[in-house]
Amino acid sequence: MNDFSELENELKKLRPARPSPALFERVEEAMVGSESAKIIRPDRFRINYGALGFGLAAAAVLLLLAKVNTDRRQGPAESIAQNSPAPETKPLLSARRGGNGIDGSRSPNEFIPAGATQVVYNTRDEGLQFTDPSEQPLRRLRYQTQETWQWRNPATGASLRVSYPSEEVVLIPVSGQ
Amino acid sequence: MKDREEVMENVATHEDWKSCFSEVAPGLLLFARQWTRSPADAEDIVQEAFVKFWRRNHTVNNRALLYATVRSIALDFIRRDSRRARREANVFAETESTIEPQFELEDETQSALAAAVDSLPHDQREVLVLKIWNELTFAEIGSALGISQNTAASRYRYALAGLKKSLQPQ
Numbered sequence: 193m194n195d196f197s198e199l200e201n202e203l204k205k206l207r208p209a210r211p212s213p214a215l216f217e218r219v220e221e222a223m224v225g226s227e228s229a230k231i232i233r234p235d236r237f238r239i240n241y242g243a244l245g246f247g248l249a250a251a252a253v254l255l256l257l258a259k260v261n262t263d264r265r266q267g268p269a270e271s272i273a274q275n276s277p278a279p280e281t282k283p284l285l286s287a288r289r290g291g292n293g294i295d296g297s298r299s300p301n302e303f304i305p306a307g308a309t310q311v312v313y314n315t316r317d318e319g320l321q322f323t324d325p326s327e328q329p330l331r332r333l334r335y336q337t338q339e340t341w342q343w344r345n346p347a348t349g350a351s352l353r354v355s356y357p358s359e360e361v362v363l364i365p366v367s368g369q
Numbered sequence: 370m371k372d373r374e375e376v377m378e379n380v381a382t383h384e385d386w387k388s389c390f391s392e393v394a395p396g397l398l399l400f401a402r403q404w405t406r407s408p409a410d411a412e413d414i415v416q417e418a419f420v421k422f423w424r425r426n427h428t429v430n431n432r433a434l435l436y437a438t439v440r441s442i443a444l445d446f447i448r449r450d451s452r453r454a455r456r457e458a459n460v461f462a463e464t465e466s467t468i469e470p471q472f473e474l475e476d477e478t479q480s481a482l483a484a485a486v487d488s489l490p491h492d493q494r495e496v497l498v499l500k501i502w503n504e505l506t507f508a509e510i511g512s513a514l515g516i517s518q519n520t521a522a523s524r525y526r527y528a529l530a531g532l533k534k535s536l537q538p539q
């Protein structure tokens with residue numbers, strides 16, 4: 193039996209004052225800050241390892257296929273290659289001029305790097321933040337890019353291209369003026 | 370209105386922290402006000418405690434932990450500033466009546482009731498605040514304050530008895 197039920201009901205009618213709206217804003221800022229710090233602390237750069245792995249696997253398969261194709265074409269071209277050493281670009285041009293598209297100056301299995309591009313298709317400023325070890329505020333920028341690597345076989349004209357998305361987070365120290 | 374239990378269960382998730390915080394903030398603030406006179410200081414304590422609690426991603430079946438965190442940070446807050454500590458030292462004196470829990474008072478009866486709550490000894494008022502306005506069980510109160518469940522229950526009864534006595538017409 194509770195002798196105080198009436199008193200308890202009266203007490204429950206007393207409503208605590210609501211916190212100021214500023215408190216909600218401050219808590220939200222702190223929440224966002226802690227979320228950012230949690231993400232950044234393990235590593236500075238984040239790479240989409242799944243996409244990278246898939247891209248490398250695809251590149252390996254393409255290289256194998258290219259090797260199979262070029263093996264079938266090997267023959268007298270090899271002896272010609274030994275007789276006419278030349279800079280890398282020249283045979284390509286001469287081959288084009290000659291119209292046969294085959295460069296005899298190097299091994300038909302050899303792929304040379306032909307280009308690498310990194311296209312930043314999105315940049316997001318995620319604001320200032322404080323990380324635990326540093327007292328200085330840091331600006332957090334997130335770059336989303338598409339990286340493309342190209343190789344070319346001068347002998348066969350075959351080209352290989354690997355493209356994969358990547359994401360990079362950069363922290364830039366901000367100093368007060 | 371969301372069921373309080375459901376809200377509390379979701380306190381550790383990112384999605385629901387806002388609704389949870391708006392639900393528990395008034396009670397947390399009232400609880401924190403016991404260690405500080407200034408509402409702004411109490412809000413600082415609640416902010417720090419809630420964010421710390423969220424960061425650690427505790428399972429919130431253990432509600433007492435949230436209140437224990439507020440209490441711990443409030444005590445740290447007092448220790449950090451010696452001048453403040455001196456000023457707030459009488460929080461723990463049983464005769465003080467300067468700490469006013471903030472209520473939305475509607476009439477004279479409620480004002481008298483709030484004043485009577487203010488005049489309670491600190492250890493009783495602490496239990497009362499957790500029980501009435503934060504709806505913790507005695508087991509949770511005991512866990513939050515580091516006392517036994519029976520001690521929490523008896524302090525609560527003493528608090529009610531004290532209130533009843535002080536509210537009786539002279």
